[in-house]
Amino acid sequence: MNQATFSSRFKRWFHQWGSPESFFVKSRFWEIIFGLFGAALLLMSWTWGLFFAPPDYLQGDSFRIIYIHVPTASAALTFYFLMGISSAIFLIWRMKLADHAAASLCIVGGTLTTISLITGSIWGKPTWGTYWQWDARLTSMLILLLLFLGVAMIRQVQSNSDRIRTVACFIAVIGMINLPIIKYSVEWWNTLHQPATLSLSEKPKMHISMLIPLLMGITGMYFFSGYLVIRQTRYHVLKSCRRQGWVKRLVKNGAL
Amino acid sequence: MNEFLAMNGHGIYIWTAYGIGFCMLLSLTIWVNTQFKLEKKRIIRLVENDVGEPE
Numbered sequence: 425m426n427q428a429t430f431s432s433r434f435k436r437w438f439h440q441w442g443s444p445e446s447f448f449v450k451s452r453f454w455e456i457i458f459g460l461f462g463a464a465l466l467l468m469s470w471t472w473g474l475f476f477a478p479p480d481y482l483q484g485d486s487f488r489i490i491y492i493h494v495p496t497a498s499a500a501l502t503f504y505f506l507m508g509i510s511s512a513i514f515l516i517w518r519m520k521l522a523d524h525a526a527a528s529l530c531i532v533g534g535t536l537t538t539i540s541l542i543t544g545s546i547w548g549k550p551t552w553g554t555y556w557q558w559d560a561r562l563t564s565m566l567i568l569l570l571l572f573l574g575v576a577m578i579r580q581v582q583s584n585s586d587r588i589r590t591v592a593c594f595i596a597v598i599g600m601i602n603l604p605i606i607k608y609s610v611e612w613w614n615t616l617h618q619p620a621t622l623s624l625s626e627k628p629k630m631h632i633s634m635l636i637p638l639l640m641g642i643t644g645m646y647f648f649s650g651y652l653v654i655r656q657t658r659y660h661v662l663k664s665c666r667r668q669g670w671v672k673r674l675v676k677n678g679a680l
Numbered sequence: 681m682n683e684f685l686a687m688n689g690h691g692i693y694i695w696t697a698y699g700i701g702f703c704m705l706l707s708l709t710i711w712v713n714t715q716f717k718l719e720k721k722r723i724i725r726l727v728e729n730d731v732g733e734p735e
Contacts, residue, residue, distance in 0.1 A: 470698070474694070474698070479688070484687075484688055484690060485687035485688050485690040485691075485694065486687075486690040486693055486694065488687070488694050489693065489694055489697045489698075492697060492698055492701045493697070496701065531708075531712075532708065535704055535705075535708045538704065539700070539701045539704050539705070542697070542700050542701070543697040543700070543701055546693050546696055546697040546700075547693065547697065549693060550689075550690050550693050648705075652708060652709060652712050655712050655713065655716055656712050656715075656716075658716065659712070659715050659716040659719055662716070662719050662720065662723065663719055666723060666726075671723060671727075672727050675723060675724050675727040675728070676727065680720055680723065680724060
């Protein structure tokens with residue numbers, strides 16, 4: 425496939441998925457797949473992690489919190505990145521679907537960040553002897569939560585206002601500066617928080633019996649929260665397109 | 681059973697973390713689905729009653 429063909433195919437794919445009607449109809453199938461696959465993987469990961477994985481030689485059984493803490497933290501960071509990209513697309517091309525996706529990513533990402541902070545804090549007590557420490561990783565994650573909350577609150581002021589959406593998207597894009605700070609905080613500063621558990625460039629330090637459920641948990645969390653984002657985006661599309669003919673057509677055909 | 685729940689003294693931390701995380705994920709799932717279903721019902725009612733253009 426030459427570059428021109430690929431480029432035209434990508435453009436066509438992008439415009440097809442960018443249309444609210446096309447997204448609403450096509451995403452229905454993917455929503456079900458993501459939801460079922462994600463829930464099954466999460467269930468397997470948590471069962472394996474809680475019942476079958478061996479205890480850690482240093483932390484004992486408390487390490488099992490990793491199977492809920494790391495997947496939520498990883499998905500929260502990725503969802504903020506995606507929210508920033510969607511917001512940038514809305515600011516540049518004024519694509520409404522991108523704004524709906526950003527609003528959905530904000531709610532789901534904010535919840536994942538909260539879970540990650542709470543579970544991390546609970547894990548901190550038996551490991552470090554404290555629930556909270558103002559170290560670089562914990563503080564930058566708290567800032568991430570405040571960014572999610574800030575963007576969500578701005579959107580709540582007047583969700584139909586184009587100006588409010590623009591401000592929310594602008595803040596989301598600016599807030600992306602925090603992402604590399606979170607990622608490299610454990611390397612740039614001396615922190616209580618341990619370095620990254622997994623790295624793409626290094627061989628995993630965990631035993632395979634602990635690593636497999638962790639990878640399953642991370643994949644499952646991405647798929648399950650992806651399902652929630654798709655569902656919420658479909659809700660926003662439906663709400664904003666109430667007046668449009670295609671919604672009425674779907675109702676009359678019994679396909680809504 | 682009690683030994684398993686106690687997890688060598690770490691049970692309280694582990695079960696609290698999983699309990700809070702699971703409940704928050706479940707609440708978010710229920711909220712997202714309820715919102716979507718209510719909006720769908722609202723649009724179906726408006727179109728079937730032929731009230732005219734939904735607001």
